[in-house]
Amino acid sequence: MNAAECTRLGAYLSKLLGSPTVSVVSKSADEANVLVDGKRVAELLRDEDEGELSYSISLAIPSAPGAKKNAPVDGPERARLQAALRTTLHAADLDVRERPRKTDSAEVYVHGEFVGTVSADEDEGAVLTMSILDIDLEGEE
Known part of the structure; x- marks a missing residue:
């Protein structure tokens, strides 16, 4: 995932959870880590199917x-x-x-x-x- 995509996902999760310390860091084109206070807490996967883009988080x-x-x-x-x-x-x-x-x-x-x-x-x-x-x-x- 590119930096802009990770920034958007991090901002969304931070707003949703009410936690300013949430961020998303890319691992590859389709994988990222979700961090809280700089610590990895979850895995995030990118899925594009028939032009529909979604993300799945597993904690x-x-x-x-x-x-x-x-x-x-x-x-x-x-x-x-x-x-x-x-x-x-x-x-x-x-x-x-x-x-x-x-x-x-x-x-x-x-x-x-x-x-x-x-x-x-x-x-x-x-x-x-x-x-x-x-x-x-x-x-x-």
Whole structure:
């Protein structure tokens, strides 16, 4: 990803999360790292399909000590994930909410706006997945 693209993505994430220390640094033409306070917290992938540009962010959250693999994302686990994500992303207004009829994942909101899902992952504990559409970046410099 080029510098302008990383700057736009960093500005968007900083504004969305309410965290001035978020930045995006290119790794290759289609990959970048999301940094908070200069520390890598997530991977960002660029995808262009039939002229539509989007980005996918993947952030792993380690399992709680003693947690069973593929345990449901229940109330206590949502609270733990919310605290971990708020701390990692410096996003005080981030909420992790129950999904209707689903126990293997939860929804993530910032300022009441849906931004992604957290799903149980056998190897990594839980993974926050966020998608950003190119149109979301309009007006970001």
